[in-house]
Amino acid sequence: MSDKQNLFNKVWDLHTVGTLPSGLDQLFVGLHLIHEVTSPQAFEMLRERGLKVLAPERTVATVDHIVPTDVQSRPFNDMLAEQMMSAIEKNCQEFGVTLMDLKDSRQGIVHAVGPEQGLTQPGMTIACGDSHTSTHGAFGTIAFGIGTSQVAYVLSTQTLAMSRPKVRRVVVNGELAPGVFAKDVILYIIRKLGVKGGIGYAYEFAGEVFDRMTMEERMTVCNMSIEGGARCGYINPDQTTVDYLEGRPFAPQGEEFEKAAEWWLSLASGEDAEFDDEVVFNAAEIEPTVTWGINPGQSVGINENIPAVSAFPQEEQVGVQEALEFMELEAEQSMNGVKIDVAFIGSCTNGRISDLREAATLVKGHKVADGVKALVVPGSQLIAKQAEKEGLDKIFIDAGFEWREAGCSMCLAMNPDKLKGREMCASSSNRNFKGRQGSPTGRTLLMSPAMVAAAAIRGEVTDVREFSAVPA
Incomplete structure (x- = not known):
């Protein structure tokens, strides 16, 4: 890999299976996360075509969107929610997919479950039928939210057909004042660049502020990169990333972890890495932020x-x-x-x-x-x-x-x-x-x-x- 390649292009190239006649790249998907809302139709599409889940070992399901947070006894009072819950239970059992349901202590919001279980690892491509899949970019992954038809496509082929976006480096240097958090940082960035400013781009978040952030703070930032129009957002893996993943259930163990960590760190964009665009912000200008309008850029x-x-x-x-x-x-x-x-x-x-x-x-x-x-x-x-x-x-x-x-x-x-x-x-x-x-x-x-x-x-x-x- 060239020293001038940024992390995004390194990972993209490593996962490119080929280029389709349409000009789109066919990307291998390392991890496919699914939930109860965008998966029922996708599984039905597989049944109609007589297809199987190609890589059930790379597919993990949880339940989160329709789950009541007060009374969780079954059947749910909302019959549509109950139907969705029953559907994902049936589909995962039939197609051999791991399901973290309400009886599973690992259950939770799909973008919380992936990182805390160590499923999310640097250098991966991740897809999920949820727009905030960009969260996983905090680990140095390329993580995309996809639609229901694409969920079916990934289930059956373990690939995605996509056009390569450009890469914009978003730098925030300096120190955040007390009372200013990761949420304020990303709201500020979206306000400055606009809710459509990231269209056609992946965002690489870099600089002193992101270097000092915990993994959970980085997840907050990457989560909302989609709200700025970016196709995804990511932060280069570093020792903070490695320390977070060590000992997680699905992370490599022992010597394999040491080898993995060395490779993860090697993926980071180097000092000579090239970008299509770069913007720089001063952390001192960011204060506690609140939206006043009807999109996240109005703050x-x-x-x-x-x-x-x-x-x-x-x-x-x-x-x-x-x-x-x-x-x-x-x-x-x-x-x-x-x-x-x-x-x-x-x-x-x-x-x-x-x-x-x-x-x-x-x-x-x-x-x-x-x-x-x-x-x-x-x-x-x-x-x-x-x-x-x-x-x-x-x-x-x-x-x-x-x-x-x-x-x-x-x-x-x-x-x-x-x-x-x-x-x-x-x-x-x-x-x-x-x-x-x-x-x-x-x-x-x-x-x-x-x-x-x-x-x-x-x-x-x-x-x-x-x-x-x-x-x-």
């Missing part, structure tokens, strides 16, 4: 005001006005003090143990504001178990939060956890589109888990740095 720092409509390019002004009217906000107003009805901590973006610790640090000794419904939903059963071992569940419950079972919950709201009417939700999830949280008229403000905790306590959007116990 401001907590001490900034929403820009005037005229400050946006003319082609965006109609959409900006639509967002303000839907959210019942005004141009040039501050987000500080905006009232909330619901607070949600969870999702594949921010439902990991470090997220829960950060929020619990803020919550301890406080009470949820009157009239606010507050939920904490761990990303997996193992995360829930660890949080309960540390007493985080008790901190949340004592403060007035609801402590739930693992699942996607109030992110996509394909389960009972939904907004009602015009409720305003402070959310640690990844999308603030109209109707995203289950109500066509519900409103979503994206922010870090610590900011959600602060909003839950005050009953309004609040600068997390006003609390004495701001997590470092």
